[in-house]
Amino acid sequence: MKLGELEKLILGYLWQVESADVKQVHLHFEKTRGGSLNTIQSTLDRLYKKALLSRHKVGHAFQYQAKVERHELIGQLIKSVTNDFISEEDDNSLVTAFSSMTRECNQEQLLKLETLIEQQRLKLKQENR
Amino acid sequence: MKLGELEKLILGYLWQVESADVKQVHLHFEKTRGGSLNTIQSTLDRLYKKALLSRHKVGHAFQYQAKVERHELIGQLIKSVTNDFISEEDDNSLVTAFSSMTRECNQEQLLKLETLIEQQRLKLKQENR
DNA sequence: GTTAAAAACCGATTGTTAGTCGGTTTTTTA
DNA sequence: TAAAAAACCGACTAACAATCGGTTTTTAAC
Numbered sequence: 001m002k003l004g005e006l007e008k009l010i011l012g013y014l015w016q017v018e019s020a021d022v023k024q025v026h027l028h029f030e031k032t033r034g035g036s037l038n039t040i041q042s043t044l045d046r047l048y049k050k051a052l053l054s055r056h057k058v059g060h061a062f063q064y065q066a067k068v069e070r071h072e073l074i075g076q077l078i079k080s081v082t083n084d085f086i087s088e089e090d091d092n093s094l095v096t097a098f099s100s101m102t103r104e105c106n107q108e109q110l111l112k113l114e115t116l117i118e119q120q121r122l123k124l125k126q127e128n129r
Numbered sequence: 130m131k132l133g134e135l136e137k138l139i140l141g142y143l144w145q146v147e148s149a150d151v152k153q154v155h156l157h158f159e160k161t162r163g164g165s166l167n168t169i170q171s172t173l174d175r176l177y178k179k180a181l182l183s184r185h186k187v188g189h190a191f192q193y194q195a196k197v198e199r200h201e202l203i204g205q206l207i208k209s210v211t212n213d214f215i216s217e218e219d220d221n222s223l224v225t226a227f228s229s230m231t232r233e234c235n236q237e238q239l240l241k242l243e244t245l246i247e248q249q250r251l252k253l254k255q256e257n258r
Numbered sequence: 259g260t261t262a263a264a265a266a267c268c269g270a271t272t273g274t275t276a277g278t279c280g281g282t283t284t285t286t287t288a
Numbered sequence: 289t290a291a292a293a294a295a296c297c298g299a300c301t302a303a304c305a306a307t308c309g310g311t312t313t314t315t316a317a318c
Contacts (some may be wrong), residue, residue, distance in 0.1 A: 004276040075229030099245045100204030110250045116228045121239045133305040
């Protein structure tokens with residue numbers, strides 16, 4: 001999966017406002033970056049076709065909303081960018097990649113991370129009982 | 130940063146063999162995927178210009194070698210794909226992204242991860258003393 | 259030193275995907 | 289039913305990887 005600049009911006013916007021139509025999105029980006037209504041339109045459409053947005057008619061116009069949570073998408077992106085380098089056999093490679101990331105985390109973030117992973121582990125244990 | 134298919138393959142190969150010249154790389158991929166020597170050449174060059182490979186003359190021809198460890202590159206890629214979605218203010222976003230990833234890890238991987246993060250935390254503590 | 263082979267470099271072409279927007283069709287509504 | 293709004297279609301640009309032919313530069317052999 002590959003996302004363009006405007007696609008990311010629009011996605012970010014829709015995570016904020018929950019739901020918006022073309023006009024609304026256009027209005028929002030008009031000031032900050034410009035772009036015609038058609039540009040916004042086709043970008044929304046592209047995101048819709050990528051199944052990153054859902055949409056439904058409200059009155060006359062489509063209302064668009066993010067179909068994936070931000071952290072979901074981030075996870076997906078990480079996975080897709082990572083997949084080509086992670087071999088099935090080498091269980092360590094993913095872990096090593098993580099460690100490469102955590103090098104830039106601060107104390108607080110690391111602690112949160114640890115807690116989260118611990119929770120995940122316990123959940124997994126529960127399921128495999 | 131964006132990597133093409135052949136670029137990834139060549140990178141992967143160079144992580145295996147440590148060092149190789151154009152001919153050698155070409156020979157390796159000739160069977161599995163084809164591509165002329167020139168194609169390999171320019172791809173190596175592209176990777177070199179991206180600072181992902183280093184090279185030096187040995188005798189007549191350049192020897193290329195990976196300039197980044199695999200896990201380093203993975204970290205870089207994760208960061209680049211992630212950056213646009215992680216805001217400075219929201220300390221949680223990176224953590225949440227991680228958690229989204231760990232959902233697919235198994236027990237053993239999670240344990241390793243936890244250990245690594247713990248180590249990282251201690252190291253950080255040490256430094257900030 | 260000249261020349262043939264090897265290696266490196268240059269430039270052109272193709273393919274993919276995002277960004278951009280004009281113009282047409284369809285739908286709504288007044 | 290006609291004007292306005294919304295959706296859709298198609299074309300063009302831009303960035304970048306892949307591909308390879310052909311030329312220049314370098315090396316090595318006589």
